[in-house]
Amino acid sequence: MPVISVLKECCKSCQLCVPVCKQGVLAVGAETNAKGYNAVVPQEGKKCVGCRACVTICPEAALELEV
Amino acid sequence: MMAAGYKRPESLQKRITGYCPGCMHGQVNKLIAELLDEFGLREKTIGVLPIGCGTLSMMNFNFDLVIATHGRAPAVATGVKRSAPDRFVFTYQGDGDLAAIGLSEIMHCANRGENVTVIFVNNSIYGMTGGQLAPTTLVGQKSTTTVQGRNPKEVGYPMKMCELISQLQAPRYVVRRALDSVPNVIQAKQALKKAFQNQLDGKGFSFVELLSNCPTNWGLSQSESLEWMRANTMKYFPIGDFRNEEAAL
Numbered sequence: 001m002p003v004i005s006v007l008k009e010c011c012k013s014c015q016l017c018v019p020v021c022k023q024g025v026l027a028v029g030a031e032t033n034a035k036g037y038n039a040v041v042p043q044e045g046k047k048c049v050g051c052r053a054c055v056t057i058c059p060e061a062a063l064e065l066e067v
Numbered sequence: 068m069m070a071a072g073y074k075r076p077e078s079l080q081k082r083i084t085g086y087c088p089g090c091m092h093g094q095v096n097k098l099i100a101e102l103l104d105e106f107g108l109r110e111k112t113i114g115v116l117p118i119g120c121g122t123l124s125m126m127n128f129n130f131d132l133v134i135a136t137h138g139r140a141p142a143v144a145t146g147v148k149r150s151a152p153d154r155f156v157f158t159y160q161g162d163g164d165l166a167a168i169g170l171s172e173i174m175h176c177a178n179r180g181e182n183v184t185v186i187f188v189n190n191s192i193y194g195m196t197g198g199q200l201a202p203t204t205l206v207g208q209k210s211t212t213t214v215q216g217r218n219p220k221e222v223g224y225p226m227k228m229c230e231l232i233s234q235l236q237a238p239r240y241v242v243r244r245a246l247d248s249v250p251n252v253i254q255a256k257q258a259l260k261k262a263f264q265n266q267l268d269g270k271g272f273s274f275v276e277l278l279s280n281c282p283t284n285w286g287l288s289q290s291e292s293l294e295w296m297r298a299n300t301m302k303y304f305p306i307g308d309f310r311n312e313e314a315a316l
Contacts, residue, residue: 007075010082014089014289020249035083053249055073059093060084061100065073 089289138169180237
């Protein structure tokens, strides 16, 4: 099953990945990283289908996909 | 068919970029790095960076770089490529760098048909210096030096660099793409791939213009800036191929 992981320290919380995920896997998290950004986090119970939309739109290469 | 996975490219440093959140400069950095990894070119590449927001890429790229004086990246790339023809050489330039102070260098580099790749990031404003009018600022678009919006009677019309360069005979590949959406980012990567391949095949000058955003200086949120691009920038600067020849000259 595809799994999305977030490189927390590289995320700037621009949130472009959030609407492109039709499965609603990604949402802004409550914790901040070292630069003060609320990194996105994969949501419990949501299923990634490995469509690559989020890793494609992310301008920071802060998302990684394992299939 | 299951899509392949994705790993952050080796050609990027593992640190946060200096760009504003949602700025597509980061996207261009990422696409270049992905392609250098895919081509196995990281150890053979010399990137030539501009002055402007593009200079921040020096903290991001994980390969050899030269930072040219303002606008002179195509001239520096010419020197690098001619003295080390086995290296992969590209320039990374913004619209203030390429279309204003560096207009002479880009036109002559293109006219000579140098075997380099020029990547032109057009966000239609001067980003780093605080949002002044650029040669590519749209008619009516507000900047800190045209607070009522660009008035063509005072400062002329936005310059279309792809259209200008494609009037020359030597360039082999002159295209414009946008970075506003997932499908367009994929197309932008394909264009960059073709431009990189042209250089590897010794075919000569390739120019890829990538329409980008500037949420900070446009005064919009990240997603609003992409919508604004679609509604305005992409109307005036149509995406497409302006020169795509297998055999020039």
